[in-house]
Amino acid sequence: MAKYKHIKVPTDGKKISIRGKKLQIPDNPIIPVIEGDGIGRDIMKAARRVVDAAVEKAYQGKKRIVWMDIYAGEKAFKLYGEWLPRETVHAIKTHYVALKGPLTTPIGGGFRSLNVSLRQIMNLYACVRPVRWFKGVGSPVTHPEKLNVVIFRENTEDVYAGIEWRKGTKEVKKVIAWLNKTMKTKIRADSGIGIKPISVTGTKRLVRKAINYAIDRKLPSVTLVHKGNIMKYTEGAFRDWGYELAKKEFRTKIVTEDELWSKHKGKMPNGKILIKDRIADSMFQQVLTRPDEYSVLATPNLNGDYLSDACAAQVGGLGMAPGANIGDYIGLFEATHGTAPKYADKDVINPGSLILSAVMMLQYLGWDKAAAMIEDALQTTISNKTVTYDLERQMAGATKIGTSEYAGNIIKNMK
Numbered sequence: 001m002a003k004y005k006h007i008k009v010p011t012d013g014k015k016i017s018i019r020g021k022k023l024q025i026p027d028n029p030i031i032p033v034i035e036g037d038g039i040g041r042d043i044m045k046a047a048r049r050v051v052d053a054a055v056e057k058a059y060q061g062k063k064r065i066v067w068m069d070i071y072a073g074e075k076a077f078k079l080y081g082e083w084l085p086r087e088t089v090h091a092i093k094t095h096y097v098a099l100k101g102p103l104t105t106p107i108g109g110g111f112r113s114l115n116v117s118l119r120q121i122m123n124l125y126a127c128v129r130p131v132r133w134f135k136g137v138g139s140p141v142t143h144p145e146k147l148n149v150v151i152f153r154e155n156t157e158d159v160y161a162g163i164e165w166r167k168g169t170k171e172v173k174k175v176i177a178w179l180n181k182t183m184k185t186k187i188r189a190d191s192g193i194g195i196k197p198i199s200v201t202g203t204k205r206l207v208r209k210a211i212n213y214a215i216d217r218k219l220p221s222v223t224l225v226h227k228g229n230i231m232k233y234t235e236g237a238f239r240d241w242g243y244e245l246a247k248k249e250f251r252t253k254i255v256t257e258d259e260l261w262s263k264h265k266g267k268m269p270n271g272k273i274l275i276k277d278r279i280a281d282s283m284f285q286q287v288l289t290r291p292d293e294y295s296v297l298a299t300p301n302l303n304g305d306y307l308s309d310a311c312a313a314q315v316g317g318l319g320m321a322p323g324a325n326i327g328d329y330i331g332l333f334e335a336t337h338g339t340a341p342k343y344a345d346k347d348v349i350n351p352g353s354l355i356l357s358a359v360m361m362l363q364y365l366g367w368d369k370a371a372a373m374i375e376d377a378l379q380t381t382i383s384n385k386t387v388t389y390d391l392e393r394q395m396a397g398a399t400k401i402g403t404s405e406y407a408g409n410i411i412k413n414m415k
Contacts, residue, residue: 004087006079013066016096025365027063032091036101037073038339039349044101046351046407051358053411058370073103084114089121100334119155124325126209127153129308136382137316138394144314147291152210153304157202160301164194198234200241207242210298211250214273219295224277225303238300239277246275287311319390322356333361347402350388373414380413
């Protein structure tokens with residue numbers, strides 16, 4: 001067992017292991033947890049209470065989460081003098097599944113974003129964002145119940161790779177001069193430059209995970225979202241490589257949209273998943289006007305960032321939007337919103353995003369009964385109109401309650 005400077009490894013839990021390329025989950029898995037900065041202190045307490053109660057009620061004490069506190073962000077800086085300690089990364093890598101609250105991005109430090117750094121260091125290439133509506137939550141659209149999608153956003157490439165040069169620097173002048181001279185481009189001298197890499201490797205592993213997810217959950221379609229009509233060799237290639245992967249590795253389980261009409265006269269064969277694609281700007285219209293035609297969306301990094309927030313706005317906002325960063329084995333489950341420091345320690349924030357992220361974590365562990373229990377209890381709590389302020393202001397006749405009371409009500413409503 002690793003020796004850590006500030007992390008205390010619980011003695012009453014067991015590590016998750018890998019056998020046969022699959023995670024082996026003990027009945028008492030050690031789960032690293034990063035409380036988070038700002039409102040993280042409020043929502044993580046609530047989320048842990050809810051998860052512990054659901055696991056206890058679902059499995060009658062035969063299973064339980066053994067939490068292990070690890071550190072990143074402000075608390076890590078106070079303890080270690082650095083924002084993302086090596087032992088924190090090591091703890092996640094060796095325990096495979098972790099839960100994380102929101103983190104502050106240090107200003108002027110060595111990190112563009114702690115969240116991005118965690119994804120890149122551990123090669124968590126799939127950002128997974130399920131978006132669904134809970135009945136009773138206010139929405140700006142007429143039929144929010146029609147939207148029920150899971151977005152698989154590529155997490156390591158695209159403009160988020162961070163390869164860029166600032167206007168006026170020696171480096172950017174070299175890049176512009178080389179491009180204009182050698183590649184015959186016409187880039188203005190007063191430009192900043194960014195590079196947008198999208199690879200076969202990054203695309204195919206993301207699309208593979210999205211298709212496997214759809215197969216495992218018997219979902220009807222996977223849609224490749226891209227701007228390939230303009231960026232032909234990056235986003236257009238994302239589309240082409242996605243179809244290539246689907247046909248090669250999932251031939252007996254999928255039908256492409258072209259094949260649906262050319263071979264099947266528009267009638268979907270039983271037991272097959274439809275693979276289709278949409279141009280990104282059209283997709284933004286589709287999730288508003290025809291959302292029930294989509295189930296899994298596979299996207300490059302930037303498109304997925306935009307789409308996931310736009311979809312979340314239809315179902316109550318980021319306070320109701322869970323998320324996870326997943327690699328081949330590691331799953332880091334996190335709230336999708338920021339730290340909101342002005343609300344910290346006031347016991348007012350909606351913990352829904354983190355609670356639903358913990359639901360995803362339980363599903364990742366294979367503890368579906370506890371996960372479903374939380375979702376059902378959350379729906380009952382919302383239907384009872386006892387909610388935090390962000391939901392209360394959207395619901396007629398609702399009663400505003402605090403973070404801890406909201407968690408308590410969810411626990412009471414577990415059946």
